[in-house]
Amino acid sequence: MINTQQNPELAVIGGGPAGLAAAAAAYDAGCKNILLLERDRELGGILNQCVHDGFGNFIFGASMTGPEYAHRFVREVRRRPGIKLLTGTMVLSLSPERRLTAANPEGLLTLQPEAVILAMGCRERSRFQVLLPGYRPAGVYTAGAVQRLINMEGVMPGERIVILGSGDIGLIMARRLTLEGARVLGVFEIAPRPGGLTRNVVQCLDDFSIPLYLSHTVTFLHGKKRLEGVNVAPVDEKGRPQSGAERFIPCDTLILSVGLIPENELTRQAGIPLDPATGGPVVDQDMATSVPGFFACGNVVHVHDLVDYVTLTAQRAGRGAARYLRNRKTGGEARVMAGEGIAYVVPQRLSLPADEAVDLYFRVQAEQREVRLQALHRGTVLAQKKERMVRPPEMLRLTLDPSRLSGLAGGDTIEVTLKGEAVHESKA
Amino acid sequence: MNPKREFTCINCPLSCTVTVSPGEAGLTVSGHECRRGEEYALQEYTDPRRVLTGTVAVDGAALPRLPVKTDGPIPKTLVREAAAALSRIKVRAPVRCGEIIVANFAGSGSNLVATRDLGPDLDL
Numbered sequence: 001m002i003n004t005q006q007n008p009e010l011a012v013i014g015g016g017p018a019g020l021a022a023a024a025a026a027y028d029a030g031c032k033n034i035l036l037l038e039r040d041r042e043l044g045g046i047l048n049q050c051v052h053d054g055f056g057n058f059i060f061g062a063s064m065t066g067p068e069y070a071h072r073f074v075r076e077v078r079r080r081p082g083i084k085l086l087t088g089t090m091v092l093s094l095s096p097e098r099r100l101t102a103a104n105p106e107g108l109l110t111l112q113p114e115a116v117i118l119a120m121g122c123r124e125r126s127r128f129q130v131l132l133p134g135y136r137p138a139g140v141y142t143a144g145a146v147q148r149l150i151n152m153e154g155v156m157p158g159e160r161i162v163i164l165g166s167g168d169i170g171l172i173m174a175r176r177l178t179l180e181g182a183r184v185l186g187v188f189e190i191a192p193r194p195g196g197l198t199r200n201v202v203q204c205l206d207d208f209s210i211p212l213y214l215s216h217t218v219t220f221l222h223g224k225k226r227l228e229g230v231n232v233a234p235v236d237e238k239g240r241p242q243s244g245a246e247r248f249i250p251c252d253t254l255i256l257s258v259g260l261i262p263e264n265e266l267t268r269q270a271g272i273p274l275d276p277a278t279g280g281p282v283v284d285q286d287m288a289t290s291v292p293g294f295f296a297c298g299n300v301v302h303v304h305d306l307v308d309y310v311t312l313t314a315q316r317a318g319r320g321a322a323r324y325l326r327n328r329k330t331g332g333e334a335r336v337m338a339g340e341g342i343a344y345v346v347p348q349r350l351s352l353p354a355d356e357a358v359d360l361y362f363r364v365q366a367e368q369r370e371v372r373l374q375a376l377h378r379g380t381v382l383a384q385k386k387e388r389m390v391r392p393p394e395m396l397r398l399t400l401d402p403s404r405l406s407g408l409a410g411g412d413t414i415e416v417t418l419k420g421e422a423v424h425e426s427k428a
Numbered sequence: 429m430n431p432k433r434e435f436t437c438i439n440c441p442l443s444c445t446v447t448v449s450p451g452e453a454g455l456t457v458s459g460h461e462c463r464r465g466e467e468y469a470l471q472e473y474t475d476p477r478r479v480l481t482g483t484v485a486v487d488g489a490a491l492p493r494l495p496v497k498t499d500g501p502i503p504k505t506l507v508r509e510a511a512a513a514l515s516r517i518k519v520r521a522p523v524r525c526g527e528i529i530v531a532n533f534a535g536s537g538s539n540l541v542a543t544r545d546l547g548p549d550l551d552l
């Protein structure tokens with residue numbers, strides 16, 4: 001059966017925090033014919049399974065749980081009559097001409113919106129992406145899968161747990177599993193520093209005396225049917241396990257928290273260029289991708305550490321899409337580049353004229369103390385700040401004031417750089 | 429007298445190790461690089477508290493578990509006992525976000541509240 005759904009002006013793909021905030025913002029900016037498509041049975045995305053608190057500190061000045069944060073935005077979206085919500089609907093294909101095919105229990109759906117906001121989020125790296133040798137027994141999960149099992153389905157995955165990787169979800173699940181009565185035997189991190197936020201290392205591991213083994217990895221999985229144990233070993237500077245230093249830990253469950261990857265299958269299908277440094281589409285300050293009519297926000301663009309920033313950039317995408325539907329910028333564009341010490345910057349380009357404040361989000365390549373972060377244009381400082389400590393897991397932000405952007409011309413470059421503060425002072 | 433203790437300040441990425449040492453003249457704090465670290469370590473030393481989050485069983489709902497939290501931070505020493513108490517609670521749907529599930533939960537002085545709407549259908 002073919003679904004007869006009116007063509008919306010704007011289609012939003014994904015009903016997590018990014019899609020919800022983008023839809024509400026687009027509506028408020030004048031776009032009154034929006035269709036939001038969500039593949040799950042309900043809106044809210046990953047927040048529904050994040051029952052811990054710590055969300056919203058930045059935007060609301062209050063610590064909320066994931067479901068509470070989601071609830072706020074679901075309510076906002078429901079309040080706006082021009083936003084049509086379709087849950088249980090999965091987008092199957094997307095063409096560069098914005099032809100969109102989706103499926104739900106009622107059948108197939110073909111749409112031709114004038115603009116599309118991509119808000120599909122991210123997915124977890126799996127065992128096969130970190131190449132774990134050994135058998136393929138039951139009892140090996142990603143941290144997010146365990147989170148869903150425990151918090152939404154009421155199923156405990158096992159009793160004796162080893163966690164590989166110290167990403168935030170892994171740390172949070174270490175605490176959650178402990179409070180549910182399981183024994184978490186240790187968190188093994190191949191890098192010399194934790195992957196997650198300090199807050200989570202302290203409150204999820206230290207609070208419960210769960211050991212964190214840095215520069216360690218899992219080298220082998222034992223067990224034919226169910227996991228019976230893992231080998232772990234320290235690694236050298238290059239991340240190679242040291243031979244002869246392996247030890248066996250009996251356990252029934254291994255949880256992987258080894259990173260997140262922006263979910264960009266549809267983005268690729270639509271022919272939208274991706275940034276290899278972020279794994280997400282190249283965007284401008286309105287979160288417009290390089291293909292006209294396509295916008296992107298949230299973890300599709302790059303993986304965020306705080307949902308608050310997802311909300312802020314999604315609102316920007318919503319306003320950007322609404323504005324695009326009215327009139328288009330034609331003033332050329334400037335490039336934004338990651339300079340010395342910076343891993344990546346989003347947005348990667350600015351469409352001109354840049355007449356609103358622009359937030360640049362970026363991560364550093366390595367941990368460093370006492371630094372000065374600057375956004376430079378032809379040797380002039382557009383914005384800067386000092387930080388006492390920067391770490392790759394914590395996203396950073398510089399805000400460019402519109403008054404400083406009026407001199408930008410098409411083809412110009414803005415560079416974000418990191419400098420050791422002590423060095424800087426001795427030169428001055 | 430209590431022994432001296434070290435805390436990792438969680439208020440900024442610097443992650444200072446802050447030491448609290450008891451002495452004749454009261455508590456001495458060292459190692460912090462700003463006031464937030466001092467306040468944090470003193471709180472952690474004298475009265476550490478955490479918000480407990482988790483789930484409880486729910487009947488007649490679209491999902492088997494209802495997410496809950498304490499509506500204020502509870503003493504850290506109560507956390508494990510309070511978490512164990514969650515497994516003995518069962519509620520009936522529908523439940524509204526913010527609804528009190530247990531008042532003065534586990535004697536903590538804080539209430540246990542629901543953190544989402546949950547009914548027989550997911551579209552409550």
Ligand code: SF4
Pocket residue numbers: 388437438439440441442443444460461462463464465466
């Ligand atoms: S004491 Fe101050 S500088 Fe040190 S980690 Fe805490 S907040 Fe940061």
